[in-house]
Each structure stands twice: as C-alpha cells, then as structure tokens.
Amino acid sequence: MSELLKYKCPNCGGVLEFDSGTQQMKCPYCDSTVDVQALSGFDEELKNAAPDDMKWNKEAGRLWDEEETSGMRVYVCDSCGGEIIADENASAMKCPYCDNPVVMKGNLAGVLKPDLIIPFKIDKRQAKELYHKHLQGKKFLPRVFEDENHIDEMKAVYVPFWLFHCDVDFDVRFRGTRTRAYSDARNNYLETSYYAINRSGTLAFDQVPVDGSSSIADELMQSIEPFDIREAKPFQTAYLSGYLADKYDVGVEASVSIANSRIKSSTERAVSSTVNTYDSLSVEQSSIRYDNGSAMYALYPVWILNTTYAGERYIFALNGQTGKTVGDLPISKSAYWKNFFLVGGITAAVVFAGAMAAMLL
Amino acid sequence: MKRSLKRLTAIFAICLIVIAVSLPFAGKAYAATSNVFDYAGILDQYELAEVDGYLASLSQELQFDIVVVTTDQGLDSDDLLSAAEDFYDDNGFGYGPNRDGIVLAVDMGSSQMILCTTGYGIEAVTDYGEEVIYDYILDDMSNENYAEAFSHKFGEIVYDFVKLARNGDVVDWDTPGYPSYPWYEGVGGGTDPTPGGNGGGSGGMETGEAAAASGAGALAVGAAAGAISSGRNKSKLKTVRRKTQADTYERRDSLVLTDRRERFLYSTVTATPRPQNNNQSRGHGQGPRTSGTTIHVGHSGTPHGGGARGGRKF
Numbered sequence: 001m002s003e004l005l006k007y008k009c010p011n012c013g014g015v016l017e018f019d020s021g022t023q024q025m026k027c028p029y030c031d032s033t034v035d036v037q038a039l040s041g042f043d044e045e046l047k048n049a050a051p052d053d054m055k056w057n058k059e060a061g062r063l064w065d066e067e068e069t070s071g072m073r074v075y076v077c078d079s080c081g082g083e084i085i086a087d088e089n090a091s092a093m094k095c096p097y098c099d100n101p102v103v104m105k106g107n108l109a110g111v112l113k114p115d116l117i118i119p120f121k122i123d124k125r126q127a128k129e130l131y132h133k134h135l136q137g138k139k140f141l142p143r144v145f146e147d148e149n150h151i152d153e154m155k156a157v158y159v160p161f162w163l164f165h166c167d168v169d170f171d172v173r174f175r176g177t178r179t180r181a182y183s184d185a186r187n188n189y190l191e192t193s194y195y196a197i198n199r200s201g202t203l204a205f206d207q208v209p210v211d212g213s214s215s216i217a218d219e220l221m222q223s224i225e226p227f228d229i230r231e232a233k234p235f236q237t238a239y240l241s242g243y244l245a246d247k248y249d250v251g252v253e254a255s256v257s258i259a260n261s262r263i264k265s266s267t268e269r270a271v272s273s274t275v276n277t278y279d280s281l282s283v284e285q286s287s288i289r290y291d292n293g294s295a296m297y298a299l300y301p302v303w304i305l306n307t308t309y310a311g312e313r314y315i316f317a318l319n320g321q322t323g324k325t326v327g328d329l330p331i332s333k334s335a336y337w338k339n340f341f342l343v344g345g346i347t348a349a350v351v352f353a354g355a356m357a358a359m360l361l
Numbered sequence: 362m363k364r365s366l367k368r369l370t371a372i373f374a375i376c377l378i379v380i381a382v383s384l385p386f387a388g389k390a391y392a393a394t395s396n397v398f399d400y401a402g403i404l405d406q407y408e409l410a411e412v413d414g415y416l417a418s419l420s421q422e423l424q425f426d427i428v429v430v431t432t433d434q435g436l437d438s439d440d441l442l443s444a445a446e447d448f449y450d451d452n453g454f455g456y457g458p459n460r461d462g463i464v465l466a467v468d469m470g471s472s473q474m475i476l477c478t479t480g481y482g483i484e485a486v487t488d489y490g491e492e493v494i495y496d497y498i499l500d501d502m503s504n505e506n507y508a509e510a511f512s513h514k515f516g517e518i519v520y521d522f523v524k525l526a527r528n529g530d531v532v533d534w535d536t537p538g539y540p541s542y543p544w545y546e547g548v549g550g551g552t553d554p555t556p557g558g559n560g561g562g563s564g565g566m567e568t569g570e571a572a573a574a575s576g577a578g579a580l581a582v583g584a585a586a587g588a589i590s591s592g593r594n595k596s597k598l599k600t601v602r603r604k605t606q607a608d609t610y611e612r613r614d615s616l617v618l619t620d621r622r623e624r625f626l627y628s629t630v631t632a633t634p635r636p637q638n639n640n641q642s643r644g645h646g647q648g649p650r651t652s653g654t655t656i657h658v659g660h661s662g663t664p665h666g667g668g669a670r671g672g673r674k675f
Contacts, residue, residue: 006628012625027627034627042626139594167615176623181534187634188653190489190534194626200620204612222604262607269606270616275623280496282674329598339594340587348583355575 007039011194042196050171051290058252059163061112061297068113068237074247075102082215082273083110083247084157085174085240087277096155096244097215097302097315113246113321116163116298118227120156120243120320127154127303127318134325135279139339142309142332149307150204156320158240158299160212160220163229163261166293168203172271172286176278190311195278199271202291206265209300210255212248216304216317218258223326224319231321252295264288362590379418397421398448400467401431407595410510414588415512418522418581425481426462427452427519435470442657442668445477460663464648465515474502475672476612478654483666485526486519486632487653489534491666494518495673502675508592524634533633533653554650631669 007016009026014029016039025034076085085171086093093102096226122130128151135146177205182189207229233239268283275281299318306313309330316327331357396416399409416427430448445466449455455462461481467474476494478486486494497518501510522532633653655669 011629024415030629032627032629035625038626039622041624071383081520111609134600138597140591142596148368183635186393187632188534190631190633192625192631196624197624198622201616201618201620203617205607205610206612208607217601219601219603223601226609227606250502259607262605265605266607266611269608270611274616274618274621326600328601328654331407331598336591336595340591342587343590344583344587346583346585348579350581352576352579355579359571359575 007034007043008035010042010196016098038108038169038196043176043196044247045173045196048348049285050174050261050268050287052264052287054139054152054264054293055163056166056252056256056293056295058256058295059117060295061115062250064111064113072237072240074111075157076105077102077215080084080215081249082213083249085245085247086243087197094153094155095215096246097307098307098313099153099308112162112297114299115281115296116232116296117158117235117239118229118300118321119239119312121231121319122303122318124154124156124303126323127320128324129155130318130325131305131316132143134327138329140296141329142335142336145309145330148309149305151232151305154303154305157244157302157304158245159216161214161221161300162212162248162252162255163207163209163296163297164256164261164263164293165296166204166263167291168205168263168267169201169289169291170203170267170271170286171198172268173198173284174272175284176275176280178277179278179279196279196284197278197342199274201271201300203270204347205266207243208259208262208297209298210258212250212255212297213246214249215246215314219251220317220326221302221316224302224317224322224324226263227319227321232298239299243301246299252297256295260288280353379448396426396428398428398430401433401467403431403467403469403505404509404511407592408532409586411592412508412512412516414584416516417556418585418588419516420456420462421581422578423520423523424456425463425485425523426456426460426464427516428462428464429467429515430464431467431469433469433508436468437471438473438475438668439670440470441471441473441475442477445475445667446657446663446665449477449479449665457481463519463667466509467507471674473672474498476667478665478666481523481526483654483656483664485523486634486666487531487533488655488669489653490522490532490667491669492673493532494522501675519610531618531653604636 008014009016009027009030009032011032012027012030014027016027018024018036019026019033022033023036024037025036027034028031045293060080070087071083075093077084077098077100079100080095080098082095082097082102083091083221084166085103086096095098095102095303119228129153131154132146135141176195176197178195180191180192182191209221209225209227211218264286267288268286272281272283303318304315304322305318305327307316308314314330316325318325389578395413397404397409397413404412404480412429416429420427428449432444435446435591436444445464445592448466449460449462449464454460454464457480461480461482463476463478465474465476476486476491494515498514499511501507501514531632532580654666657668
C-alpha cells in the first residue's frame, strides 16, 4: 500500500501542493511559495529537533562535622515557619522575615553544610545610611512612613542560595523575515520572505543563584543581585558568629526550574545577537542541553528590615556585600493626586493662557 | 509655605474642574468615557489612570479615539478581531459621524494583540502601518511594560500616523525612512508628536469655538502632564522586580558557534491598489481595500480596518 507524502505549509499549516509552472510547492490556502529543497531540509529539522536536556548534578553542600554544630541551634518561627540558625547563646530573637518571636527547635541536624560563604562587608551603620538613602527622593512616600520604621531592628542574615553552573550545548532555530516593497502601474506590493535561521554552539554560565528559603520572596532576592562570587570563601562556622543564618527549606531539586528558565532565556537572547540582517526575528524552537551541570550551596549576606505601615507589611533587603537596597514603598494617594492637579493645573493654565493670548493678538 | 501650596493646589484643581464643565466635548459621537478597559488586570490602578488620562488627552486633541482593551479569554486572531470590532461598535467609541478611532485589543490568554480601525482610522493606519505599530510596541509587550506600551508607544505612534495622514502623508509601505519607526522628522512638513503640538489646522473656526477648543486642548495637555509627572514619581517607589534572565552569569567570551545556517523558506506578496484620485478602489482577496488597508464589516454593519495579517503574538 502506497503512502501519500504530505508537507505542511510553514506559514499557515495547510497541505502544500506542487506547482508544475514554478516547479515549487505552493499553498492553496495562503498563496505562499515554498522552495522544495528548503522544505525538505526544514521538514527533516522538525523531525530531528532534540528536546531540552537540563540535568544537574545536585550533590551540593557537605555534611557537618560534629564539632562544628555543637554550638549551633535551629530556631523556628511559629508565625511564618522560617527556620534560623544561630549560636546557642542567642536569646530573645525575632524572625527577620515577619518580626515574630522565634523559639529554639533543637540541634543542627539533617542540614547540609554550605560550600561557600560571602562574608558581610556592609555593617549596620552603613546599612542604615543606605536604607535612608533608599527613601530619599521619593516624592510620594508618606511622610510618617520613615518615622514608624524600627530601623534599629534591621537584621543581618545569611540567606541560603543554590548556585548553578553549566556548559550549555544549544540548537536554536529562529524565524526571520525580510520585506521588500515594489510597485507597478496599478498596485503596490509588499513581499515578505521567511527564513529558518539555525544556530548551534556552546555557552557557559557560572553560579546562577536561586535562593533556598521559602520565607523570603524570590523577587526580593533577585532584585539585590548580583553578588560578587570572586569574594566568596570556603565556608567556616566562624563567619556565622554574631549573625543569623536562614536554614534552607527549598532544596536544590525544587530550585532547578528557576535556574533552567533563566539560563534558557539568556541563551536564546545571547544567540539572537548573532543574527542581525532581518527585519524581524523570533525564536521558533530551541534545544538546551547541559554538560557538567552542577550545583553548590552558598550563604549570601543580606540585611533585612521588616516593617508595618497602615496594616500592610513591607520588607526591605540590602545586599550585604554591595549595598544595593530594594523594597517596594507605600504610596501617599493624597500626594499623588496633589501632584497630578498641581502639574496638570499649571500646565493647562499656561497652555490656555498662551492660546488665548495668541488669539487676541 | 505648606498652607500656600495647599491653597495653590486647590485653586488649580478648581480651575481644571471649571474648564472641564464649561467646555463642551464637541465632536465625540457617542458616550464612552474611558479609553482603557483592562479586563485582564495587567495595569495597577495608577497605571490605569495614567494611561487612560494620556490616551484621552491624545484622543481629545486629535478628535480621534485611541482605545485599549485587554482580556484573558485566549481567543484566536479572528475571534479577537471580531470581539474588538463589537467592543468598539457597541460601546460608542469614535469621533464624528464616521466614528474615527482605533482600538488595540490585547488577549493575555493567547498572548496576542490586534488592531481594529474605524472611520478615518482606516485611512490613517494602513495594513503596513499596522505592522509598524506592532513592531514598535512588541518589545514592551514582551517585557510586560504594558503601561509604557499602551501610552508612550501605542498612543504616540497613532498620534503621529493620524497627524501625518491629515497632512497628506499616509504611512504606507513607500513611506520614506522605511522600515523603522520613528521617522517622522522630515516627513510631511514636520509634525509635532507632542500633545498640544502644532500638527493640524483649524481654519475657519469662530472665536467662541476656538476658545472652547483651546480650553479643551489645554485641559487635555494638563491632564497628560499631570498623569506623566505622577506616574514617573510613582514608579520610583517600586524596586522589587523578578529577573527572567541570567545574563550577569554568562561566562565572558564563552559563546562559541559550531554551526550557523540560514535558509529561505517561503514568501508571501501582498498587493494593494495604488490610491486613485477619487479615493475609490476595487478590492480583491480578503475584501475591498482603500489606501492600502484591508476593510471588513463588523456585526453592526460598520466598516473596520485592521487585523489584516492576523495581529501579532508577543
């Protein structure tokens, strides 16, 4: 039994027919003309498109030595569930994320030891100054907001991060267009030519961070990036002295999807920069495969300030290495509308007066 | 100082209200009072007020409705175009007897947008012009900068297109500077893209009408200036943003290409009759065409342009 071979139009999906006049494939539905050779190669590529293969060696972190954990305790916040590591002498602690009291849960057991740590470079005095600077120049910030902050309760926390590094093998196929305009006596014509653009190669990523704490928003930690990994040290318990450390509760397994998404997106963007003679370009298909994909466990230094204003919680984070400060601020609606009417009123009055003067003259 | 500032604000607020109630919004055909309808909820209340105020001011100045509607229903391009036509027709948009205007319909469910033009919009925004608009706002739509895409990109490019068309320079495939926008400098005798700019004449107006038009224009410009100023200050309060890229962590000079191929696939040709002196032309294909615009008729019987190539994914 013979099998009828059908090719689909890459433009509209309709079944193509061979046009004996032009010796090319033609779509009866959208009138696209398709080169036979190109179609054959394109069809082959579609069949051979490899799926993503984003596998990681997830053996991040090490086991603690017994003597290292002897003075360390785990404290838990009954309100938000956050777990904090601190030395056994810490007392009357509050959760850095929700400001509720934490209670000692027990010894440090069943937790991995970090591979790396970036020590704090910003002290509390500098952190306060940077926080004040963050509030400056914000015209719509309610005036009483800063007065109601308990800035002295700003806490220095080592936040757990999983760091992903990999060599990427990629195959990316783009759809590009070029347009050409011409005309005859009766019509104007716009010819749009479509191209399949393939790029294959390699690209490497180092230490893409994903925070391992569910107590703190991913967006907040992403907003204080980047940290300078060159200043990271092999982890030693001594670095934790006087600081809190958040115990990771999102494992490396659960963090890979965020790293994969960022790496895939950046790979496509980097590869698109090698294609530059088209009027439009879009990614049609991409296959990303990791070589040597591995993860590490690190602690990054972050100053956290929790505050409440008008019944809403506001949390600020400050990169303890670079000083970058982030945190969404409340808005004074009265200041917003006052500015709207003031600027709008003055502008309208000036424009109206100008128009009237021009008419009278 | 504080008291005098309050007093000043109050005086100007009263000025605005007085101008608003004393001047007729002459020319608007029907009763739609907003220009942005965010059913998908992609703008916060301040962005909504800012974009709405800005598009309203441009529309008022041009006497040409510039409307944005969002949904999350996941419609295909034909249904989205049909929904945009019905939305425009049923909600009383448009200025003048031909209900001049344009609507940008955005479907978050299917990540696509489509334009629908009516009245003078059919002439001012051709099939080619439509593609230029999509190209111009695509980056902001893809990067979720919706307020920017709707106001300073969509609003301003439509503003330019309408001004150019009224000067006799309809943006079409043969516009000088093709294909990238903006190219309005030097085209059509120099239009001014600033709201309140010197782009169109109003010869033959009576003094009272001219004063009313000036007042309405001043009000619109004031509202736009107020919305822009407040919007800028408000955006300074937000510093927490999700990162979707890992560019910072790319190893320097690690990008190595092992294969690069570029292959022609297929081509399409769109033919549009050259404009005739009587501005009439015979259509073919998807429907009658005028000045390079594909026309279709909505359920209400009103002719519309737009959606010639199925909108654009973002």
